[in-house]
Amino acid sequence: MAVPAPQTLTEVPAPRRSGCPFDPAPAYEQARRAEPVSRIRLWDGTWCWLVTRHQDVRTVLRDQRFSADSSRPGFPFLSPGRRVLGTGRTSFIRQDDPEHARLRRMLTADFMVRRTEELRPRIQELADALLDTMTAHGRREADLVPEFALPLPSVVICLLLGVPYADHGFFQRLSSVMLRTASSPAEISAAQDELQAYLADLAGRRRGQPDEGILSRLAAEGELDDEEIASVGRLLLIAGHETTANMTALSVLALLRHPDQLARLRAGGPQEHKAAVEELLRYLTIVQDGVVRLATEDVSLGGTAIAAGEGVLCMLSSANRDEAAFPGEAGLDLGRDARRHLAFGFGVHQCLGQALARVELQVALGTLLSRLPELRLAVPFEEIRFRGDMLVYGVHALPVTW
Amino acid sequence: MRVAVDREKCCGAGLCVLTAGGVFDQGEEDGLVVLLVAEPPAAEAEDVREAAQGCPCGAITVEETAGQ
Numbered sequence: 001m002a003v004p005a006p007q008t009l010t011e012v013p014a015p016r017r018s019g020c021p022f023d024p025a026p027a028y029e030q031a032r033r034a035e036p037v038s039r040i041r042l043w044d045g046t047w048c049w050l051v052t053r054h055q056d057v058r059t060v061l062r063d064q065r066f067s068a069d070s071s072r073p074g075f076p077f078l079s080p081g082r083r084v085l086g087t088g089r090t091s092f093i094r095q096d097d098p099e100h101a102r103l104r105r106m107l108t109a110d111f112m113v114r115r116t117e118e119l120r121p122r123i124q125e126l127a128d129a130l131l132d133t134m135t136a137h138g139r140r141e142a143d144l145v146p147e148f149a150l151p152l153p154s155v156v157i158c159l160l161l162g163v164p165y166a167d168h169g170f171f172q173r174l175s176s177v178m179l180r181t182a183s184s185p186a187e188i189s190a191a192q193d194e195l196q197a198y199l200a201d202l203a204g205r206r207r208g209q210p211d212e213g214i215l216s217r218l219a220a221e222g223e224l225d226d227e228e229i230a231s232v233g234r235l236l237l238i239a240g241h242e243t244t245a246n247m248t249a250l251s252v253l254a255l256l257r258h259p260d261q262l263a264r265l266r267a268g269g270p271q272e273h274k275a276a277v278e279e280l281l282r283y284l285t286i287v288q289d290g291v292v293r294l295a296t297e298d299v300s301l302g303g304t305a306i307a308a309g310e311g312v313l314c315m316l317s318s319a320n321r322d323e324a325a326f327p328g329e330a331g332l333d334l335g336r337d338a339r340r341h342l343a344f345g346f347g348v349h350q351c352l353g354q355a356l357a358r359v360e361l362q363v364a365l366g367t368l369l370s371r372l373p374e375l376r377l378a379v380p381f382e383e384i385r386f387r388g389d390m391l392v393y394g395v396h397a398l399p400v401t402w
Numbered sequence: 403m404r405v406a407v408d409r410e411k412c413c414g415a416g417l418c419v420l421t422a423g424g425v426f427d428q429g430e431e432d433g434l435v436v437l438l439v440a441e442p443p444a445a446e447a448e449d450v451r452e453a454a455q456g457c458p459c460g461a462i463t464v465e466e467t468a469g470q
């Protein structure tokens with residue numbers, strides 16, 4: 001490419017500051033203030049644009065001249081492993097309309113607001129059952145990740161898809177491999193194939209013995225073959241549990257570190273809980289490395305010329321800290337109107353599961369806070385291991401006591 | 403205020419329903435936006451503007467009419 005590789009940012013994903021694990025990498029924050037549309041160098045020697053402002057990220061993600069189709073030449077990838085994820089068997093998250101819309105619309109009814117609200121009582125029962133087990137026999141300490149944050153959304157997405165929850169050890173292991181930035185292409189490819197084969201086999205079996213789940217319905221509708229159903233299933237299964245799980249655990253930690261905000265949340269009702277979840281989504285932006293697109297035409301973005309064939313990285317975390325969109329207090333402020341946050345992305349790919357994620361988070365946090373009023377960390381904060389090494393941010397473990 | 407929705411553009415994320423549930427709904431069969439009230443009362447105007455702003459797909463348009 002004609003433009004010389006930039007010298008400013010040499011490392012993407014950029015490292016966070018060691019002091020505050022909740023803030024985005026300082027490099028992204030600096031870019032937003034100094035040069036909101038800037039160039040960054042990628043691991044493979046190529047470069048792409050880094051877009052950091054709220055308004056610009058919205059503009060790019062809503063403009064269909066920016067493609068999400070990762071099979072296009074020049075599409076930017078943030079690691080060797082993600083190139084495998086993006087060029088092998090992709091699903092509609094990495095396709096453009098009309099193909100993307102065709103597949104997504106087979107699922108929009110399953111994840112619409114009313115349908116997910118109907119699930120609320122089930123999700124509540126589940127949250128209560130998990131806490132019953134966690135606190136049984138006078139136990140006072142547990143790792144919140146495997147005992148609460150992870151199983152809750154995993155059980156729910158299994159239920160919706162018609163995947164046996166008994167297999168969770170299997171798919172959670174594969175999902176960790178796929179989401180780890182440092183996984184080798186071979187590891188990722190193998191994990192992807194294994195999950196694909198498992199789901200294709202399951203789809204085949206559901207043709208003969210249908211249940212109430214989405215896989216069975218897709219099989220019965222007859223528009224997709226087993227491999228296509230498995231690709232959709234893979235996306236839903238992974239997107240459906242890792243994200244909410246990490247958001248739950250990281251939210252708990254963030255609240256424990258902001259006792260004034262925690263007290264405020266405990267005092268609030270359902271409306272305050274809903275608003276708090278939006279603010280936590282904004283503040284934590286767990287899709288920490290942003291989302292990538294490729295310009296298919298020459299586009300001017302806030303005065304910067306982006307040429308056809310150039311890649312763009314939309315940094316959701318930085319956009320969600322943009323003072324122009326979120327004035328007031330810089331940090332976590334549960335009283336803020338955070339509804340315009342971009343934690344679920346923007347444009348036609350905006351998270352399909354967002355209504356479900358919201359209900360899960362509202363129930364998970366609400367139940368935890370009301371049932372365990374003495375909840376606190378069981379280890380010093382400094383010992384918590386953060387998921388800087390994963391596509392989805394969070395904590396690897398969260399030892400708590402109550 | 404007059405509201406219009408474009409179901410072709412809608413990606414069914416449901417933000418509009420969460421923001422202004424009295425004005426927007428989602429179709430039972432396809433999860434895509436359904437307009438309940440084309441001329442919402444002034445009390446809803448603020449939420450409707452927010453929903454139009456927030457719609458990820460630009461599927462909602464708002465026309466401000468005189469007197470509101």
Ligand code: HEM
Nearest residue numbers: 092093239240243244247287291344345349351352353357
């Ligand atoms: C807190 C939880 C969650 C967060 C932060 C989150 C975040 C995101 C983001 C940022 C995108 C956009 C990706 C892009 O533009 O390239 C996305 C897409 C998607 N998410 Fe989520 N997600 C969450 C929960 C869920 C859940 C529970 C599901 C359940 C099924 C889900 C399913 C999907 C799917 C299918 C897509 C692709 C949509 C498309 O390409 O049209 N997500 N998510």
Ligand code: SF4
Nearest residue numbers: 412413415416418457
């Ligand atoms: S917010 Fe926009 S895209 Fe989402 S359901 Fe409403 S109209 Fe459709």
